Amino acid sequence: MSLVGRLTRSLLLVALGAGGCYCLYRVLCRRKRPGGGSGGILGRVSGMPVRGSAEAGSEDIPESASNLQPHHLRTLLQMLSSNSDALAQEQVLITLCNSAAFSVNHDVIRNLDGIHIIGGLLSHPNPKIKAGALNALNNLSMNLQNQEQIQALLNEILVITTDSPLNSEVQLAGLRLVINLSVTNNYHEKMEDYFPSLLKLMEEGNDTTKIHIMKILVNLSANPCMTAPLLASKAPSSLTFLFDSRINRDILIRALTFAANLSENLGRDQQHDGHCYNEGSFHALLFKDPAALQRNVAPLLLMPDMEIKEQVSRCIRSAERLKPYCS
Incomplete structure (x- = not known):
């Protein structure tokens, strides 16, 4: 084989190797990204500050968070209930919490059985996921119809809150939720x-x-x-x-x-x-x-x-x- 032929073959092998590495990199990135192919939805709001308190100002959340449509929320809830990866669940909860800061999403999430799905993670052993679930429920509790569903979890919420490490994020998230649920007289007797x-x-x-x-x-x-x-x-x-x-x-x-x-x-x-x-x-x-x-x-x-x-x-x-x- 001529010198030119050998050089051409070497360059081709280098190009193929580089292409293979890039494909492997893309695969690994998809594996690492929470939610896999749905990372685009997460990426739209998951970087925003979590609004874990009803007292936080609406300016904490950029207007783009309101762009999530019902089908996006349905996808997020499906991811939350079907994905057992803790990092993915934590990221989805942050996204749902941010979207629940907008009242337009309160009914949508409830009608998609979102309160039941999110509430199912209150027993998760990971404190970050537990706090994320409490924060999401806290934002959802700004709706009276949502409170009617959340109050069914009140005993579990109070046990988690009082049994968690003192001053921990889980405890504070639980207390914020109980504050919202105690604004009306409807559930006071359950707290006695x-x-x-x-x-x-x-x-x-x-x-x-x-x-x-x-x-x-x-x-x-x-x-x-x-x-x-x-x-x-x-x-x-x-x-x-x-x-x-x-x-x-x-x-x-x-x-x-x-x-x-x-x-x-x-x-x-x-x-x-x-x-x-x-x-x-x-x-x-x-x-x-x-x-x-x-x-x-x-x-x-x-x-x-x-x-x-x-x-x-x-x-x-x-x-x-x-x-x-x-x-």
């Missing part, structure tokens, strides 16, 4: 058995956990039917620190609102009549001596914060009305 565990978290958790628990307690205390169960609950031993002006403002203002709600409910309906409250209960700590509650919160009137002043005034006024019943 978990009051001791939630109060224990408030005592032991960091400020973020405390704020989440206080939001739940404020929602519960706004329901007069929950006054007696809450007053009978064992109060955290460190509860008095909640009225200290040096603590986190978000905790302080919710602690005052919680006490004011309960105090007003008592004064309005005299719900303390006929109930026997143990020492160490919320009732014994807060309302056994209404004058003591007034003395504890009165110094907070010196704070410049008008919202704190308003809640302190509520506490003082309602405690004054309780004195005839407690003397």
Whole structure:
């Protein structure tokens, strides 16, 4: 074979080898990409920040997330239920969570049995998947019809939340979901058995956990039917620190609102009549001596914060009305 022929053959082999490597690279990339051939759907929104709290602003999510159509969501849910790969499931949950931040998708996901499919992953051993499922359900819970389905999972959600490692992302995701489910009075009675565990978290958790628990307690205390169960609950031993002006403002203002709600409910309906409250209960700590509650919160009137002043005034006024019943 001539020199030119040998060079031509060598160049051809190099080109074929390069082509083979490129094909192998494409195959490997497809294997690594969550969801395989459906990676295009995931790629459209999966890089966006997860909106795990109902309080997050809508500006957190780019407008392109609303471009997902019902058939895209159906594909994602099918991937979630049929794919056992943890990385793929985690990515799909992030995508569903982001799409569920748009109210237009709430009914679509529910009608595709999405709440049942997502809820099935609450028992997954991987904390990231468990948190992802809770975050997705949290966004979906902004719809009352969705809440009716999610409340069937409430016991499981509360067990996961209270049993998870303290201050963990799974625990915080669960608390955010319980906050949303406690906004209406519809499911408060299902939460009663978990009051001791939630109060224990408030005592032991960091400020973020405390704020989440206080939001739940404020929602519960706004329901007069929950006054007696809450007053009978064992109060955290460190509860008095909640009225200290040096603590986190978000905790302080919710602690005052919680006490004011309960105090007003008592004064309005005299719900303390006929109930026997143990020492160490919320009732014994807060309302056994209404004058003591007034003395504890009165110094907070010196704070410049008008919202704190308003809640302190509520506490003082309602405690004054309780004195005839407690003397």
